[in-house]
Structures are given as structure tokens and as C-alpha cells.
Amino acid sequence: MxxxxxxxxxxxxxxxxxxxxxxxxxxxxxxxxxAFLGPNGSGKSSLSKLLNGIEWPTEGSITVDELSTTDPADIPSVRRLVQIVFQNPENQQVGVTVGEDISFGLSNIGWPHHDIRNRIRWVLDLVQLNVDEDRLVSQLSGGEKQKLALASVLALSPRYLILDESTSMLDPIARSQFVDTLHAARKEHPFAIIYITHHLVEVLHADRLVLFKEGRIHQIGKPDDILTDEDLLTSCGLELPFDRSLALSLRKAGIPISVSPSIEELRKWL
Ligand SMILES: Nc1ncnc2c1ncn2[C@@H]1O[C@H](COP(=O)(O)OP(=O)(O)O)[C@@H](O)[C@H]1O
Ligand SMILES: [Mg+2]
Structure with missing residues (x-):
């Protein structure tokens, strides 16, 4: 925890x-x-940087599985347990080839060469990135680069994975593929997800949503509670997906449609 x-x-x-x-x-x-949600400048990225010890709290404390994020003896373990995938994969890529990129972190923590080779194949499979490990990173598409960034951190077996607007540079198809890949990987190899986004559609199935405003936690709750309060969402700069917003309007007009309707249900009531 x-x-x-x-x-x-x-x-x-x-x-x-x-x-x-x-x-x-x-x-x-x-x-x-x-999920961490909220307008630009509300503190989401700052909190992620505190969680893996890149920055330290000015007041208060943070522990990751009882390790302190500010104890020099604990920091190497904290940084392995909590990994971050950032918005721009190119800021994160350190290798010329796909294989080099994935092996960088593993060599740093002393993995033997033979195990690294197996790990590269395992993790490429896990994120469904179907490219050869000798492939040049510069030849990958944006969506593939972001999957590589995901692979390189998952190779290190994080317990907590922070995705800080990791899909914001992707087109809608690459974005939904990335999200599917993430959840498929999590089924095979469980880890916590801390998901920062402006796209509510990506967090409809989150366990909890945390709304940030001006550096404070403004509201926290389950998606079905938070995503039915349009005024609250608007005040935090968030927009509901079209089907959800439509369902809320229909409910306001007295139609007993559910808050998260299927396409069939929407069709029936419309
Ligand atoms: N490196 C930095 N130096 C100084 N102020 C910063 C830095 N990064 C962010 N801030 C400030 O901290 C506040 C929170 O920003 P941030 O955590 O980036 O918000 P968010 O990720 O929600 O957009 C903002 O007022 C922002 O201007
Ligand atoms: Mg940010």
C-alpha cells in the first residue's frame, strides 16, 4: 500500500x-x-513525482509498502516499486533498438545477460508489441513507442504503475489499443494503476476517481458516483463521454435509463 x-x-x-x-x-x-483527474496545474504530476521519490514532500510523509520515499536507504527500492510512464515516450527512451531500451533498466539492477534476453521476449509479448528486438526505436509509430515505454517499465515488475497522460499524444485508435494492452498485461501480471488523464472514457472502470483542484483533493469516489455529477466534473475541467452525458440528460427528463447505458439501452430510450 x-x-x-x-x-x-x-x-x-x-x-x-x-x-x-x-x-x-x-x-x-x-x-x-x-485515476487522478483535474485541470492543468492542479497537482497531479507533482503528486506522481512524490510517489517515487523524484521530489520530496515539503510537509508530511509518503511510504510505499512501508518504505519511505525520502529515506536514501529506501529510495532505490521505492523507484523500482513505483514506475512512471510519461506523456512523451521519446523523453523516456534510452536505447537505439527496442531490445536495448528494455534491457537498460534490467542491466542497471544487475540482471544477467541470458535472463535479460528472455525478459525482453516475455515483455514484448505481454504488451503485444510485435516487433523484432533489433528494430530501431526511431522506426516505431507513436503508438508502438508508447507500448515500448510501457514494456520497459513492466520489465522491472513494478507494483504501482503511474501513467501520466501517457495516451495524450496518441490518436484514438492507438489510444484505445494502449489502454487494452495495459489491462491485458495487468491480468497476467497484477500491479496497481495510477492513471492520469483528461479522457474520462479511459477511467470508467477505475476502482476510484480522485479529483484534484488547486493542489487539493476536491472529491474522491467511485466512478458511478462521481460521473453522475456533471457540475462537479465541469468545475474540474472534465467532460463526460457523449453516451454518459446523453443518459444524464434523459434521466433529468424523467426517463429511467441507467447512468452507464449500453448502446442497446440508449437506442431503446431514444
Ligand atoms: N518544475 C516545476 N517548478 C515550479 N513549479 C512547478 C513545476 N512543475 C509544476 N509546477 C507548478 O505546480 C503546480 C502543479 O502542477 P502539476 O503538478 O504539473 O499539475 P498537473 O499535472 O495537474 O497539470 C502548478 O502550479 C505548476 O505551475
Ligand atoms: Mg501533469
């Missing part, structure tokens, strides 16, 4: 009025799919 206790954070060491995060209290379970 990740335990975030009374955390406030400033990039400027706690100067008044320049807080990126304020009074955050949250536990994230090891098997959870949790």
Missing part, C-alpha cells in the same frame, strides 16, 4: 502561497486502479 499522510509540497521549499499540493491524505492499495 502507498500511504500519503498530510502531504504538502512546494517547488520553492514552502514559501507562502506557492504550494503545488496541499494537505493530501490518500492510501493506494496494491491491486487498485485509481
Amino acid at each position: 502507498i500511504c500519503i499522510r498530510d502531504v504538502s509540497f512546494s517547488y520553492f521549499g514552502g514559501e507562502a502561497d506557492r504550494w503545488a499540493l496541499r494537505d493530501i491524505d490518500l492510501d493506494i492499495k496494491q491491486d487498485e486502479f485509481i
Whole structure:
């Protein structure tokens, strides 16, 4: 479990009025799919950087499976347990070839050459990236590059995987393939997902949604509770997928349609 206790954070060491995060209290379970939502600048990325010890809380504390994110003796383990896939895969790629990219992190933690080769094949299969390990990274499409970024972190067996707007540079088809791949990989090899996005459609099946606003947790709850409150969503800069929004309008007009209707149900009531 990740335990975030009374955390406030400033990039400027706690100067008044320049807080990126304020009074955050949250536990994230090891098997959870949790989403961080909210407008730009609301603190989502800052909190992710605190979770794997890239930045340290100005106040309060964070532990990951009882390891402190600020104890130098614990940090190497924390960084392995909590991995981040960022928005732009190119900022994350370190190898010239697909195989080199995946092996980089594994060699760093001392994996033998033979095991690395097996691991590369295993993880390419896991993320359904059907390319040769000698393939040049520069020849991959955007969607393939993002799958490679996912493969390179999954090779390290994270317990908590943060996806910080990882799909925002992908077209809708590549985006939905990436999301499917992620969930398929998670079934085979469980890990918690901390999913940061502006696309609500990607988090309809999350266990919990956390809405951030101005560096604070504004609301937290199950998707079916949060995603029926359009005023709340609008105030956090979020837009419901069309079918959900339509269902809410129909409900307001007294039609007893469910909040998450199937296409058939929508068709029937329309
Ligand atoms: N490297 C940085 N240095 C100084 N301020 C930053 C830095 N990164 C983010 N901030 C500020 O911290 C606040 C939270 O930003 P961020 O965590 O990036 O939000 P989000 O990911 O929700 O868009 C914003 O006010 C932003 O301007
Ligand atoms: Mg961000």
C-alpha cells in the first residue's frame, strides 16, 4: 500500500502561497486502479513525482509498502516499486533498438545477460508489441513507442504503475489499443494503476476517481458516483463521454435509463 499522510509540497521549499499540493491524505492499495483527474496545474504530476521519490514532500510523509520515499536507504527500492510512464515516450527512451531500451533498466539492477534476453521476449509479448528486438526505436509509430515505454517499465515488475497522460499524444485508435494492452498485461501480471488523464472514457472502470483542484483533493469516489455529477466534473475541467452525458440528460427528463447505458439501452430510450 502507498500511504500519503498530510502531504504538502512546494517547488520553492514552502514559501507562502506557492504550494503545488496541499494537505493530501490518500492510501493506494496494491491491486487498485485509481485515476487522478483535474485541470492543468492542479497537482497531479507533482503528486506522481512524490510517489517515487523524484521530489520530496515539503510537509508530511509518503511510504510505499512501508518504505519511505525520502529515506536514501529506501529510495532505490521505492523507484523500482513505483514506475512512471510519461506523456512523451521519446523523453523516456534510452536505447537505439527496442531490445536495448528494455534491457537498460534490467542491466542497471544487475540482471544477467541470458535472463535479460528472455525478459525482453516475455515483455514484448505481454504488451503485444510485435516487433523484432533489433528494430530501431526511431522506426516505431507513436503508438508502438508508447507500448515500448510501457514494456520497459513492466520489465522491472513494478507494483504501482503511474501513467501520466501517457495516451495524450496518441490518436484514438492507438489510444484505445494502449489502454487494452495495459489491462491485458495487468491480468497476467497484477500491479496497481495510477492513471492520469483528461479522457474520462479511459477511467470508467477505475476502482476510484480522485479529483484534484488547486493542489487539493476536491472529491474522491467511485466512478458511478462521481460521473453522475456533471457540475462537479465541469468545475474540474472534465467532460463526460457523449453516451454518459446523453443518459444524464434523459434521466433529468424523467426517463429511467441507467447512468452507464449500453448502446442497446440508449437506442431503446431514444
Ligand atoms: N518544475 C516545476 N517548478 C515550479 N513549479 C512547478 C513545476 N512543475 C509544476 N509546477 C507548478 O505546480 C503546480 C502543479 O502542477 P502539476 O503538478 O504539473 O499539475 P498537473 O499535472 O495537474 O497539470 C502548478 O502550479 C505548476 O505551475
Ligand atoms: Mg501533469
